[in-house]
Amino acid sequence: MQTEQQKRILVVDDDEDIRDLLKEYLEKNGFSVISAADGQAMRQIWPAQRLDLIVLDIMMPGDDGFTLCKEIRARSRVPIIMLTAGSDETDRIIGLELGADDYVGKPFNPRELLARIKAVLRRYEEGAEHRSGLDGQQRLRFGNWSLDVTNRELTSPEGDVQSLNGADYNLLQLFLSRPGEVLSRDDLSLHLRGRDASPFDRSIDVQISRLRGRLNDDGKSPQVIKTVRGAGYILTVPVVVDNG
Structure with a gap:
């Protein structure tokens, strides 16, 4: 099983400050972080590189997070956490319907996002162990x-x-x-x-x-x-x- 230090996360958000904040914070907590400003940049990274989780903003120029989530889910089971408008429950539900694993409302505390990332990765690892145990x-x-x-x-x-x-x-x-x-x-x-x-x-x-x-x-x-x-x-x- 991979250690937490080996986990690679892709952050997709058009806000450079958020990308820089998450990269610095998550790397301090032992993750490897790649960032992308939009869907076009995301496609150059995924699925060419092995990723353990994607943090995906909804409101972006060009293809929004819903479109990108649907595209990812058509080809991969990589865990997805969506960044949503804090008070918009509709965005959260749509994201889950498209296959996202969790969501965090903006503005958010990086510590909360870190906890969600760890929880989602833990559930995926437990699920993989369960499936392999079924033989x-x-x-x-x-x-x-x-x-x-x-x-x-x-x-x-x-x-x-x-x-x-x-x-x-x-x-x-x-x-x-x-x-x-x-x-x-x-x-x-x-x-x-x-x-x-x-x-x-x-x-x-x-x-x-x-x-x-x-x-x-x-x-x-x-x-x-x-x-x-x-x-x-x-x-x-x-x-x-x-x-x-």
Whole structure:
């Protein structure tokens, strides 16, 4: 496993002061940092160089962060943290829908971003260890659905296959690892983002709704992921590891 000192981060932001601040701060904390001012500069760096995480601003000239996030996700699973307008929940939700792993609102404290970076990298390492530990057992069956944990592909009862982005995959994998257990919004936020849910942050609920939609479970009475009023959410179907 790589040590933290070997982790390489790409910061994409059109604000030179922010790029310089993050480069200096993150390098002091043991990371290798490359910076890019826009999408064109980003494409010259990624995917030509090995990257462990990308910090991606949303509001930039030319291609914005949403466009770049979608482009990255089409080709790579590299972790992405988006820099959003501090009070704009819509930006946060859209970023998660496109496959970002977390977000930090501007203006931000570099220490907070550092904590988010460490949390996301830790979750990715744990996920990689979990997948490698499965050996040939790479498919999880739940109800009439199945998840290929290696390729991150969800197969419907009719045999239709869809790829899952980072946020949807991580959320579904969490439910599959804890079937029959009620998970509160704080539980979900803590495992997915390394922090408790804010009382005004509805992104977890939006993610649940989107995942239910993928599972055709978004009617008035969901059967796969049910709501436990006042407590959270629960996966109600058994999970079986397919030895393949």
